Amino acid sequence: MKHKKQRIYTISIKGIIASLLVGCLISCTNTEIHVPHSPYPMSEDSFSLDTIARGFTIPYGIAIVEDNEYFITDRIGKMFHLKNGQQIEITGMPAIVTFGTPEIPAVMHGGLMDISIHPSYSTNGWIYISYLASDGFAKVSRFKIQDQTATAFETIFTTRAQNYAGNGMRIVWEDDTHFFLNVGSSNFSTKANPFLNAQDLQDDSGKIHRIMDDGSIPEDNPIFKGLTTPTTIWSYGHRDVQGLYFDPTTQTLFGAEHGPKGGDEFNIIEKGKNYGWPLFTHGINYDGALVSTISEEEAATFTVFPEHYWTVPTEDGGRAIGPSCLLKVDGSTISDWNDYFVFGSLAYRRLMKYDRKTDETFGLSIEGRIRTLKQLPSGDLIALIERNDLKKSNGMIIRIKK
Template identity: 60%
Template sequence: MQRPTIPSIILVTLMITLLGPDLYGQNLGDDISVPPSPYPISDDAFTVSTLAEGFSVPYGIAIVDDEEYFISDRIGKLFHFRDGTLTEIDGVPRVGLAKLGEVIFLGGMMDLSLHPNYATNKWLYMAYVSDDGLSKVARCKIENNAIAQFEILFTTQHQTLVGNGLRMVWEDDQHFFLNIGGTSFSTRSHPILVSQDLHSEGGKIHRLMDDGSVPEDNPVFEGFTSPSSIWSYGHRDVQGLQYNKALKELVGVEHGPKGGDEFNVIEKGKNYGWPLYSFGTDYTGEPVSLISKDSAAVFTVFPEYYWTVPTDDGGQAIGPACLLKVEGSNIADWNDYYLMGSLSFKRLLKYDRATQQTYGLTVEGRVRTIKQLPGGDIIALVERSNTGVSNGKIIRISR
């Protein structure tokens, strides 16, 4: 079993002390209760079937075709699903996990992605936190149910266990974007400016070549003489990324602290403000923002939309875990909407970007990842975040 580093253990203990047992909607008990939807339930027509079970924390999925996928389990496992058969892959790199008992808070094996030319080159990409606490991107080929030709393409210089996202999305067949989350616990009285530090990888969206090198057309920031991997900064924790090739537009959903979850249009070289300004507050109720809204408007980018669910104690985050723009799906009620998993409210949500209306759906559970199959059905990974109970699953959503 992979073990967390000592700093991560201290960090998780501090998190529990400050936040109690429900960080991002995690449930520490044996029973999962699903809160009422914070938004109206949309009466959409679809059916749900379970394809595979027995995962601890299924996190990333790379889709080969309608009946073949690779799935990561955050505890440090990789699986191949094909025609209804699930096979574990050998040779997976060791991961670092920050846990409290059996509940995973930070780290582990996260996103998976196929190279756009996978049909010919067979490269599978994986983003994970290694057992040394560094975030890494590697690529490999799968041969005889084992990892082969393993290559580490990108490694952070600093430990990034606090970064929960580690999402990858391809711009074209040569470039991909990578999120690395930043710290969650900055307050006005104790500011932590990792996301604003251009010498640190945390709290940034990175843009890389398919071999892990830095593209020549990446931004050159003030005080630097050459481009780095950083594409944008000032992010808290982007856990859903979507790239529209037709519009050449990158969008992401991002965790706020206590409220203030964001939908952002992510542009080259821009500062997205964390923690200088936030529409949320700290979990303790203390303000986060270090500057006024007027000042932030001068040099940071505000979200296109943000979510704070009203409560008696100042608001609740939805905890957006993934993002999918549905187009050409078999589920007509979802076409042209964005889907995202809400970790806090343990259900799938749909968002109408045109009207800025959000709806609850009857797909319940901590939906960690959602993708569309080539044939139009939707695949979702539903997690437990508890390594002691292997009841994570893959579901297929059809009309």
């Protein structure tokens, strides 16, 4: 019965998202995206900004080859090679699911998402991308580039069910042969009508996966109760982890996770653990309905609570900050950021930083819907900022330095 309910939801969510988007586009007379005030104290840090590329819609992922060479994905289905200021589009990208109109291309869920190069890219040339394919399945593929075209294309991971509600799909490498991948499950679950995809180990959404570089399953992945062999699943009970960061020094995987309305989470991701969604959350549904189906005391007996969670207090029960990415800064030219976690807030359209030692969050003066942050070998940072006007492809790539 549970699987039947999930199939009904998976089919209907595509129509729900499309309807919401079309309604928004029709009703919005002003397409500029305004920046609200920071809900946290502003930190007046010292840095400078250089815009190094323009003309993107939703620049989502960036793979850094060296200090002045990158591969960039645009969520509407395009990929670019940017080297020494010269930008070239790479052809041969897979067909993806997008929701929008020709006049105002937009993606609320899915699309072409993260991009990453193999740790041994200099010798093997493999590039990895994550995306929601045109058949509705979330996938990871790898390829090489020849004459500005994707070649040797092979899909190495496909979810077992369609996943129109998935979003983040970040790729981070643990070592030379293993990478982590998150697949979201940002559905409209409530206490009265729960959708338990994230708790179902036969469903790949709402999970973080650990995969070999060729797509095979690592032998030391967890074996969950009721199974006799490992799967790609590393942890489960996630809603939508859009920020994923692996610290090679401490061998720790961190996740920044979207709650529904409030309850955004900062998690330490551990092997085989259940992170509770949607059985327990610190957030509520968008219409104010309760989400948690069990008490905090019950959840404490078998799920992992976030190390920190964000809910901005409001009169209607709180607001989410919408963390879009996650990076721990170390050895940066911006000394005010070293040892902090920095992330983009989609809801408040600015960069923020989080001090894990003091549990404090600060707003920063870099504005826009920042999708991705990466640190360059030089110590400077790169930020991908999506357009600020729905009718224009004026997203940009900026370099942040001292």
